[in-house]
Amino acid sequence: MNYMPGTASLIQDIDKKHLVLLRDGRTLIGYLRSIDQFANLVLHQTVERIHVGKKYGDIPRGIFVVRGENVVLLGEIDLEKESDTPLQQVSIEEILEEQRVEQQAKHESEKLKVQALKERGLSIPRADTLDEY
Amino acid sequence: MFRYQSLEDCPLDEDEDAFHALGEEDEDIDQFNDDTFGAGAVDDDWQEAHERLAELEDKPATTGEQEDGTVTDEMDLLGDHEENLAERLTKMVIDNELEDPAIMQAVQTRLPVQHPGGLNSSIWDGSAVLRRIRGPLLTQEMPSVSVLDYALPQRPPQARDEERDLSERALPRRSSSPVIGSPPVRAVPIGTPPKQAAMPNFNQQILCPKPVHIRAPIQQRYPAPYSERMSPNQLCSVPNSSLLGHPFPPNVTPVLTHLQRAQLLGGAQHGRMSPSQFARISGLVSSPLPSMNPKLLQGRVGQMVSPASGFRAFFGAPPPPAPPSAQQQHPPCPGSHLQNLRSQPQMFRPDTTHLHPQHRRLLHQRQQQNRNQHRNLNGSAGDRGGHRNSHQEQMQKDSYANLMLQREKDWVSKIQMMQLQSTDPYLDDYYYQNYFQKLEKISATEEMHGDGPKKERTKLITPQVAKLEHAYKPVQFEGSLGKLTVSSVNNPRKMIDAVVTSRSEDDETKEKQVRDKRRQTLVTIEKTYSLLLDVEDYERRYLLSLEGERPALMEERKQKICDMYDNLRGKMPSQDRPSDDHFVQIMCIRKGKRLVARILPFLSTEQAADILMATARNLPFLIKKDAQDEFGLSLLYLVLSRGEELQSSDAATELMQDNQWTELMLMATRELLRIPQAALAKPVSTPYNLLTLFSRYVDQQKLNFIGPLSSGLGVLLPLVAPCNSLLYQREGKGGCTVTVRITVHLCK
Numbered sequence: 001m002n003y004m005p006g007t008a009s010l011i012q013d014i015d016k017k018h019l020v021l022l023r024d025g026r027t028l029i030g031y032l033r034s035i036d037q038f039a040n041l042v043l044h045q046t047v048e049r050i051h052v053g054k055k056y057g058d059i060p061r062g063i064f065v066v067r068g069e070n071v072v073l074l075g076e077i078d079l080e081k082e083s084d085t086p087l088q089q090v091s092i093e094e095i096l097e098e099q100r101v102e103q104q105a106k107h108e109s110e111k112l113k114v115q116a117l118k119e120r121g122l123s124i125p126r127a128d129t130l131d132e133y
Numbered sequence: 134m135f136r137y138q139s140l141e142d143c144p145l146d147e148d149e150d151a152f153h154a155l156g157e158e159d160e161d162i163d164q165f166n167d168d169t170f171g172a173g174a175v176d177d178d179w180q181e182a183h184e185r186l187a188e189l190e191d192k193p194a195t196t197g198e199q200e201d202g203t204v205t206d207e208m209d210l211l212g213d214h215e216e217n218l219a220e221r222l223t224k225m226v227i228d229n230e231l232e233d234p235a236i237m238q239a240v241q242t243r244l245p246v247q248h249p250g251g252l253n254s255s256i257w258d259g260s261a262v263l264r265r266i267r268g269p270l271l272t273q274e275m276p277s278v279s280v281l282d283y284a285l286p287q288r289p290p291q292a293r294d295e296e297r298d299l300s301e302r303a304l305p306r307r308s309s310s311p312v313i314g315s316p317p318v319r320a321v322p323i324g325t326p327p328k329q330a331a332m333p334n335f336n337q338q339i340l341c342p343k344p345v346h347i348r349a350p351i352q353q354r355y356p357a358p359y360s361e362r363m364s365p366n367q368l369c370s371v372p373n374s375s376l377l378g379h380p381f382p383p384n385v386t387p388v389l390t391h392l393q394r395a396q397l398l399g400g401a402q403h404g405r406m407s408p409s410q411f412a413r414i415s416g417l418v419s420s421p422l423p424s425m426n427p428k429l430l431q432g433r434v435g436q437m438v439s440p441a442s443g444f445r446a447f448f449g450a451p452p453p454p455a456p457p458s459a460q461q462q463h464p465p466c467p468g469s470h471l472q473n474l475r476s477q478p479q480m481f482r483p484d485t486t487h488l489h490p491q492h493r494r495l496l497h498q499r500q501q502q503n504r505n506q507h508r509n510l511n512g513s514a515g516d517r518g519g520h521r522n523s524h525q526e527q528m529q530k531d532s533y534a535n536l537m538l539q540r541e542k543d544w545v546s547k548i549q550m551m552q553l554q555s556t557d558p559y560l561d562d563y564y565y566q567n568y569f570q571k572l573e574k575i576s577a578t579e580e581m582h583g584d585g586p587k588k589e590r591t592k593l594i595t596p597q598v599a600k601l602e603h604a605y606k607p608v609q610f611e612g613s614l615g616k617l618t619v620s621s622v623n624n625p626r627k628m629i630d631a632v633v634t635s636r637s638e639d640d641e642t643k644e645k646q647v648r649d650k651r652r653q654t655l656v657t658i659e660k661t662y663s664l665l666l667d668v669e670d671y672e673r674r675y676l677l678s679l680e681g682e683r684p685a686l687m688e689e690r691k692q693k694i695c696d697m698y699d700n701l702r703g704k705m706p707s708q709d710r711p712s713d714d715h716f717v718q719i720m721c722i723r724k725g726k727r728l729v730a731r732i733l734p735f736l737s738t739e740q741a742a743d744i745l746m747a748t749a750r751n752l753p754f755l756i757k758k759d760a761q762d763e764f765g766l767s768l769l770y771l772v773l774s775r776g777e778e779l780q781s782s783d784a785a786t787e788l789m790q791d792n793q794w795t796e797l798m799l800m801a802t803r804e805l806l807r808i809p810q811a812a813l814a815k816p817v818s819t820p821y822n823l824l825t826l827f828s829r830y831v832d833q834q835k836l837n838f839i840g841p842l843s844s845g846l847g848v849l850l851p852l853v854a855p856c857n858s859l860l861y862q863r864e865g866k867g868g869c870t871v872t873v874r875i876t877v878h879l880c881k
């Protein structure tokens with residue numbers, strides 16, 4: 001049954017594996033089980049995937065209920081092509097470590113930037129309402 | 134008080150009726166207050182009463198027993214073993230403080246035998262309960278399939294067992310009076326899937342605890358009131374239970390926090406506890422227990438013979454011997470589960486204890502399946518075919534499919550469709566409608582070529598709502614003086630008394646004047662745009678309208694076109710249009726250029742020519758103003774190409790003879806060559822015959838250089854105007870239309 005042709009509707013996506021990107025930067029992969037009119041999602045057998053460089057790690061999370069407003073985008077995963085990736089899967093500990101290192105490097109560079117700007121008399125206010133990650 | 138939106142809305146005047154109404158309201162409010170909070174609050178459990186009455190209606194046969202309630206129910210359900218156990222336990226109890234009302238109440242909390250579909254039934258209740266739910270999700274009949282039903286092999290007889298099931302499924306009732314401290318802790322978190330669904334012989338029954346109101350005052354009491362009525366779980370849920378071997382001094386905090394207890398009970402209800410919970414519990418209560426173990430394990434078939442704490446045996450011993458039939462039904466599953474537990478202790482296991490046991494079993498089975506499949510995959514050639522097969526198998530065995538029922542999907546799509554309702558889709562959803570029209574046109578033309586419809590493009594048919602005239606009349610009270618001020622979205626109230634004062638000319642500085650002028654131009658552009666959109670829409674309206682209305686429509690259209698023209702040229706017809714200034718101002722702005730382009734097709738030839746000439750006259754200025762250097766260049770190219778076209782056609786023999794044109798071309802090419810390729814701007818569109826044009830005047834190598842079609846701008850300024858004038862001389866009026874088209878194309 002073709003639900004709402006020509007529109008963006010999630011009904012056709014139910015029971016399929018999806019990748020969901022949240023506003024805080026998390027990437028969730030799970031089976032979309034239920035939706036509602038606000039695009040709140042129920043994800044089943046969810047896995048949080050952390051990407052650092054060419055590596056990624058999966059953390060199994062179980063069932064997720066995501067409030068619709070926190071979703072940036074989501075897309076169906078082609079199960080056949082899913083394994084067709086140049087990325088390398090690593091263990092959770094390793095990826096978390098890598099992530100920590102990356103965050104640290106980012107902080108450092110950010111600090112330097114802010115410092116440099118300050119010296120020149122400029123200051124960029126932190127936009128807390130934006131989705132920055 | 135509560136009726137009015139803001140303070141100001143309250144009528145200040147002495148309006149008797151209104152005040153009277155207010156007074157009445159107050160009375161109402163007081164009444165409520167009294168009932169809920171004040172002295173009038175009687176702590177009678179209306180829910181309880183209701184349930185009793187409901188049961189009276191439903192099952193007249195067994196009412197007698199039912200009404201006696203707690204004692205008998207518990208006895209029935211717990212069975213003989215529990216009775217023995219309770220007896221044994223009571224012997225161990227230190228017998229004091231039986232009189233504490235809170236504890237007594239806790240003990241005697243009646244099993245909330247819920248009327249199916251009552252307030253506290255959750256969506257996780259079995260089908261029996263769901264059947265009675267009338268909500269947005271389940272409007273008509275009962276749901277056909279749910280995971281739980283699907284999972285269960287049997288559907289037992291409803292009659293007798295429903296009572297039991299309901300009692301076990303039931304969640305603790307809240308105390309109706311908020312006077313007593315914190316809300317009761319739910320032993321079973323709301324929304325937990327039911328412990329079991331309609332399976333009377335399921336072994337969990339015996340271990341299903343009656344969730345207990347745990348109230349704050351109990352905290353530091355001795356576990357006095359052990360009657361045989363308390364189930365073992367209740368005993369355990371009372372903190373500082375003497376189960377632990379010896380009484381604790383009063384200031385000792387309870388062994389298990391409420392949360393932990395809830396988790397414990399939640400896990401216990403399913404008769405299985407994950408290793409993590411065991412660890413938690415055994416960590417907490419270690420030493421006192423060994424003394425308990427022998428007694429507790431008496432009479433228990435310890436399928437789970439484990440070194441873990443006695444609690445485990447207490448709660449989590451799966452099939453106790455009492456209902457052997459249950460055992461027979463489910464021998465494989467607990468065993469397999471146990472084996473799973475034992476064999477893979479190190480594996481990262483998601484916490485599935487909150488799941489229904491059937492559900493969890495399925496999950497484990499699936500996981501095992503996946504693992505097997507992966508193993509197979511690795512074992513085999515690991516080819517895609519194998520992977521696909523396993524994937525397909527997985528699809529077929531996706532037991533979680535259709536968790537969202539068809540009904541629910543329809544409901545969501547219904548809501549989405551409602552949001553698309555509109556009285557005038559062309560107004561509300563212009564782009565979608567136009568897009569589909571275009572698609573249809575394309576497919577229609579394709580069809581004409583004889584292939585037949587290539588693709589079925591299902592179009593979304595949005596619900597059409599008739600246009601209703603909403604004349605909102607604010608509510609009026611009879612006999613009242615004056616009207617209510619009503620503020621709404623369509624009728625917002627005036628917040629600020631802003632008065633527009635026009636400034637005098639003298640005060641303004643030059644800059645301000647310039648700014649104002651620009652702003653005025655912008656306003657003109659916007660107004661003209663509205664007119665343009667209307668004019669463009671007339672065709673559609675024409676088709677939709679009745680015969681009689683059409684002339685009127687035509688008139689309107691013509692009028693609007695004239696207005697647009699006037700807007701463009703500046704409304705000073707008396708001056709015989711000496712100044713192009715207004716027009717030039719419009720053309721300086723990008724949007725203005727586009728506006729002119731869109732208007733040109735609607736104008737008469739003279740008007741169009743007029744516009745063009747104005748453009749041509751001021752071209753250098755315009756080109757200079759062009760922020761992105763596209764305009765001039767593209768125009769030049771187009772003009773040149775037009776010239777080329779004319780040249781190659783018959784009527785252009787004069788052009789050939791005129792040296793001016795040739796000179797012009799040479800100049801152009803020279804300049805083009807001079808400009809280094811780097812400093813180049815990309816034209817908006819490149820006419821196809823430009824290369825041929827240049828080929829006349831240039832030899833081969835230079836041609837290649839020009840190929841990439843770019844040129845600096847400043848150089849071209851002097852070229853363009855003579856170009857234009859030449860063209861105009863040659864083409865005359867007949868050629869104007871073509872030039873119009875070109876310019877239109879250019880301006881887009």
